[in-house]
Amino acid sequence: MTRSVIAPTPDSPASQAVGLDLDGTLTQPGPWLGGRIGLPQPGAIDALRTLARCRAVFVYTARASVWLPEIADWVTWYSGLEAFVDPSPGRAYYTAVGGPILVTNTKLGAAAYVDDRAIHHAGDWTDTLDAVSRAIGLDHVGVLAAA
Structure with missing residues (x-):
């Protein structure tokens, strides 16, 4: 298997980000009806912090926009990192390397995605x-x- 490293480059905004799925990836599997957010999976928060040091990180979910503020609070609570809800519904990329964690229900352009259903x-x-x-x-x- 050949491995390639996607270096962040200014001419490719997608190369600067890593997208992390919420349910079943950052959180332990379980039902999320009614807005419930599970506990973090073992190692998930350390991985999120590690990635956030060198790439723009966004957490994406299939949940409706109404739940995004609660998810941003969850990310901040468990990681200690600032997280915010995406204010731009037309956003295609997130490029704040080392910046706050973006929470969105849009799968943005990225160098890699981590998703339990991929x-x-x-x-x-x-x-x-x-x-x-x-x-x-x-x-x-x-x-x-x-x-």
């Missing part, structure tokens, strides 16, 4: 479709045959 795509759609099919409980061959 499937890595390495350029081969056959492998990717196999992984997605397994993740959602489908028989890949049956899906392709029906298409």
Whole structure:
């Protein structure tokens, strides 16, 4: 496996950020209905602090905007780092390297995403479709045959 390092460059604002999913990634898995936010996963807060020292970090979630202030408070409470709710609904990138943690329900451009529901795509759609099919409980061959 080849590893590449995406250096932050001014001509590529997406290269400066790391996006961290909230539910099931930063937090322990569990229901979040009614705005409940779980406890941090072991190691998650240390990882967030480490990343925030060298990259712009944003926490993204599928939750509605009404819950974002509570999430920003949660990030600040557990990490000790300043966090704020994204005031720009049209934002495409977050580039405040070493700055406060952005909380958003938009998946912004980034050098990397950390998400418990992600499937890595390495350029081969056959492998990717196999992984997605397994993740959602489908028989890949049956899906392709029906298409």
